[in-house]
Amino acid sequence: MDKIFLFDALREATDEEMQMDKSVFVLGEDIGHYGGSYKVTKDLHIKYGDIRVLDTPIAENSFMGMAIGAAMTGLRPVVEGMNMSFLLLAFNQISNNAGMLRYTSGGNFKIPLVIRGPGGVGKQLGAEHSQRLEAYFQAIPGLKIVACSTPYNAKGLLKSAIRDNNPVIFFEHVLLYNLKGDIPKNEYFLPLDKAELVRCGSDVTIVTYSRMRYHVLQATDILVKQGYDPEVIDLISLKPIDIISIVESLKKTHRLLIVEECMKTGGIAAELIAQVNDNYFDLLDAPMIRLSSQDIPTPYNGTLEKATVVQPEQVIDAVQKLLS
Missing domain, CATH: 3.40.50.920 (Rossmann fold)
Structure with a gap:
């Protein structure tokens, strides 16, 4: 067992899945050379290049739409929201496209998409950066939603989410990134539908x-x-x-x-x-x-x-x- 931070557990999961499957790529604001606001993607651009670790403009609706289109054509995008509340700007894409397309296409399209990032009430981050969006997304048909809480379940759940053929909203709490916990050395996966x-x-x-x-x-x-x-x-x-x-x-x-x-x-x-x-x-x-x-x-x-x-x-x- 290794004892690591929760943000490192998420980084390990992303790295392992990108190494295993070339169709997995990450996109979002400042996730490339900067390594993400909470360093979940730190140095991944060195290993995988600037296309598979793609820095985007500050335009959530645009890059969310791009990620959904990429998922429709066979890629496995992982979108990092710098703060999950910013993804309200992409709510139309998440609800009307990500959640519905597999159904409205009669199963012709799969949407293997992960939307992950920090949320919850931090420490004096202000109202717009302290939103709890679980209930917003919970009402959207076609989505799966998970909330990690330990380094162990963070890694196992994220690996399962990346391999799932449906859109997964993956909530991380802004105050848990520096939480330390034991992680098995061997590869493992956790179910997305179990308490x-x-x-x-x-x-x-x-x-x-x-x-x-x-x-x-x-x-x-x-x-x-x-x-x-x-x-x-x-x-x-x-x-x-x-x-x-x-x-x-x-x-x-x-x-x-x-x-x-x-x-x-x-x-x-x-x-x-x-x-x-x-x-x-x-x-x-x-x-x-x-x-x-x-x-x-x-x-x-x-x-x-x-x-x-x-x-x-x-x-x-x-x-x-x-x-x-």
Whole structure:
């Protein structure tokens, strides 16, 4: 096992797939000679040249359209969004082209496209750089969405995403790039549609994803000392949601707490609650609780920014409430 940073795990995955398959190429703003804003593509242009590691103009709608066209003709583009919120400028291409073309062409075209980059609430990056776009893309038919949370799953998921024949939105959290973790020396892949059981427990099921995994684990350490036994699931796959893993957990705990950085209105938790309520309501012994970010633009002020995002103390309070 090697212990590496999350951004290096993503870089390794990209490098290995580019070396294995000449149809894989990377494009985006400052991803060539600069190496990307978070160094995920550092020095890859030296190894693969300026065509396979392609610096683009600041024109998201244009280079997204180019990437979709390249995917239609047999290439496997990996688009890096310097910040995922910038990709709202390419929303038309992602929804009306990437998500639909395989269906509207009657299966004549495959769209093996990965759209990856940093998102989430950082540290005083301001409202326009702190957006949580999971719910925006979750409503688009034809897309797969994953959110990595560790160096291990980041590498395994990205390799699987690059080899998938469908468009994959690949969320990375801006505050997790410097997270270190163990990576196997041998090649491995992880499924794009499965949640991860992070901790086994019997009292309550806590479902989370991305950076909130670590807020939940901080809270769990305290809850265990207080005599509680929470089960923690990292969704990873936001579309489709791995409802089966969650249901198996609810059969033991009969209580559900969802912790997300997404906005409360129309967020991932809202969809998950709807699915459980529609199909598995009888498993519940208490009302479901969701902890989500405030429905406001993220403030620049550090204290106010912190107040908009779920904190470990809120997770502790919610579990105590569910089990009281």
